Amino acid sequence: MSAALELISEQGFHKAPMSRIADKAGVGAGTIYLYFESKDMLIKTLYRELENEIMTAIQKGYPESESFRERFIHIWTSLLRYFIANPLHFRYLEQYHNSPYGVSMRRDRILSKTGDSSIFIDLFEEGVSSHTVKDLPIIMLFALAFGPMVFLARDHTLALIKLQDAHIVQAATAYWEAIENK
Amino acid sequence: MSAALELISEQGFHKAPMSRIADKAGVGAGTIYLYFESKDMLIKTLYRELENEIMTAIQKGYPESESFRERFIHIWTSLLRYFIANPLHFRYLEQYHNSPYGVSMRRDRILSKTGDSSIFIDLFEEGVSSHTVKDLPIIMLFALAFGPMVFLARDHTLALIKLQDAHIVQAATAYWEAIENK
DNA sequence: AATGATAGAATGAACATTCATTCAGTATTA
DNA sequence: TAATACTGAATGAATGTTCATTCTATCATT
Incomplete structure (x- = not known):
C-alpha cells in the first residue's frame, strides 16, 4: 500500500501500473x-x-469540553499540519477526490449522511444552532472554512510556499473570523 | 475539442480514449x-x-476605476458565475490542476511569474501595499479568497447544493471580510 | 461546358505498446 | 509432507498512433 501511495500520488492513477x-x-x-x-x-x-489515519490525527488532543472556537481551530490546524507532514497522503486524497471515484463517493455520502465527515457536520450544526457561526447552509460553512486550507496545503506540497507553524495559526484565526457570527 | 471536453470532464482523462x-x-x-x-x-x-475564455469573462464589465473592493468582488463573482454556468469547464480545469499536467504547469508559472494569473497578482499587490487587505503573502491571500470558491463550485456542479445568485453575492462579501484589513 | 488533373482533408483498419489480471510452477512454513 | 504463500511469464483487452487509401473541392485544359 505504501508503494501504491508513492507511485500514485507522484505520477497519477494511470501512470502507476x-x-x-x-x-x-x-x-x-x-x-x-x-x-x-x-x-x-x-x-x-x-x-x-488514509481517511482513518486522518481521523485519528484529528481526535488526538481534541479539546472536547472547550469552547466551540477552540474545537474548530484544533480541527483546522490538525488537518493542515497533517497534510504538511504527509504531502503524499494529501496529493493522493486530492487526486481521488477529483476522479470519478471521489465524485461518486461524495454524492453517496452526502445523500446517505454517513461517513467520517459527520464529525464536522455535528460541529457546524452546533455552531449554527448556538449562533456562534454565521447562519449559512452547513455545506457552505464547510467550503468557507476548508477551501482555503486545501489551497494552502497544495501550494505547500508543490513547494511553492513554505508554511511555518506561525502561518498556520494565523490562517486558522483568519478563517475563524470569516465564519464567525459577529 | 468540445467532444474531448465533454468526455474528459465527465469520465476523466483515462476513460476518454x-x-x-x-x-x-x-x-x-x-x-x-x-x-x-x-x-x-x-x-x-x-x-x-478554457483559460482564455475565463479571462475574457472576467474582463467583461471590469470596474477599472472603482475601489479595490469593487474590483475584487467583480472578479470573485464573475469567476464563480462562470463556473456555475459552465460546469464541464470547471470539472475539466479541476482534473487538470490535480494531475501531473497541472502540477508541472503551476510550478513553471510561479517560478517564471508569467501567465494569466498576473492579473490577480497585480490586484493583490495593490491591496497589500495600500493596506486595504491583510499583510499576508500573495499566495496566501489568493488561497484564502479563492479556495472557498472552488469548494462551492464543486458542490454545485455535483448537484450537492444549488447556489442562487444571492448566495454568490453573500459569499463574495463574506470572503471580502476575511481578507480585509480592519 | 465537359473532362481531366491536383491537393490535401478525412478515414479507419492495422500496428505497437501498455496494462490489469491469471495461473502453473516454485518456495516457504507448520 | 501438506498446506499455504509467492512468483513472474503469459494472456488478452484496451489504447495511442500511423498510414495507405478514399473522397471532395478546386483548378487547368480542351
Whole structure:
C-alpha cells in the first residue's frame, strides 16, 4: 500500500501500473492480487486507510469540553499540519477526490449522511444552532472554512510556499473570523 | 475539442480514449491527429482555450476605476458565475490542476511569474501595499479568497447544493471580510 | 461546358505498446 | 509432507498512433 501511495500520488492513477507498484513493493505482480481483488479495490482501500489515519490525527488532543472556537481551530490546524507532514497522503486524497471515484463517493455520502465527515457536520450544526457561526447552509460553512486550507496545503506540497507553524495559526484565526457570527 | 471536453470532464482523462472522442465528434480516429500532435497536446490546448475564455469573462464589465473592493468582488463573482454556468469547464480545469499536467504547469508559472494569473497578482499587490487587505503573502491571500470558491463550485456542479445568485453575492462579501484589513 | 488533373482533408483498419489480471510452477512454513 | 504463500511469464483487452487509401473541392485544359 505504501508503494501504491508513492507511485500514485507522484505520477497519477494511470501512470502507476500494477507491475511498477509490485516492483516498488519488492513483490511479484501476482502477490498484490492475494490481498486486493483488483486495482480499483486497492485504490479504494488505500483511500479508507488514509481517511482513518486522518481521523485519528484529528481526535488526538481534541479539546472536547472547550469552547466551540477552540474545537474548530484544533480541527483546522490538525488537518493542515497533517497534510504538511504527509504531502503524499494529501496529493493522493486530492487526486481521488477529483476522479470519478471521489465524485461518486461524495454524492453517496452526502445523500446517505454517513461517513467520517459527520464529525464536522455535528460541529457546524452546533455552531449554527448556538449562533456562534454565521447562519449559512452547513455545506457552505464547510467550503468557507476548508477551501482555503486545501489551497494552502497544495501550494505547500508543490513547494511553492513554505508554511511555518506561525502561518498556520494565523490562517486558522483568519478563517475563524470569516465564519464567525459577529 | 468540445467532444474531448465533454468526455474528459465527465469520465476523466483515462476513460476518454481518442477513439471515443473521435466518435463523439463525428470524425475518424485519425482526423484528430491532423489538428493535434498527440493526446497530450489536445489536453493542453483545450486547457489554454478554457483559460482564455475565463479571462475574457472576467474582463467583461471590469470596474477599472472603482475601489479595490469593487474590483475584487467583480472578479470573485464573475469567476464563480462562470463556473456555475459552465460546469464541464470547471470539472475539466479541476482534473487538470490535480494531475501531473497541472502540477508541472503551476510550478513553471510561479517560478517564471508569467501567465494569466498576473492579473490577480497585480490586484493583490495593490491591496497589500495600500493596506486595504491583510499583510499576508500573495499566495496566501489568493488561497484564502479563492479556495472557498472552488469548494462551492464543486458542490454545485455535483448537484450537492444549488447556489442562487444571492448566495454568490453573500459569499463574495463574506470572503471580502476575511481578507480585509480592519 | 465537359473532362481531366491536383491537393490535401478525412478515414479507419492495422500496428505497437501498455496494462490489469491469471495461473502453473516454485518456495516457504507448520 | 501438506498446506499455504509467492512468483513472474503469459494472456488478452484496451489504447495511442500511423498510414495507405478514399473522397471532395478546386483548378487547368480542351
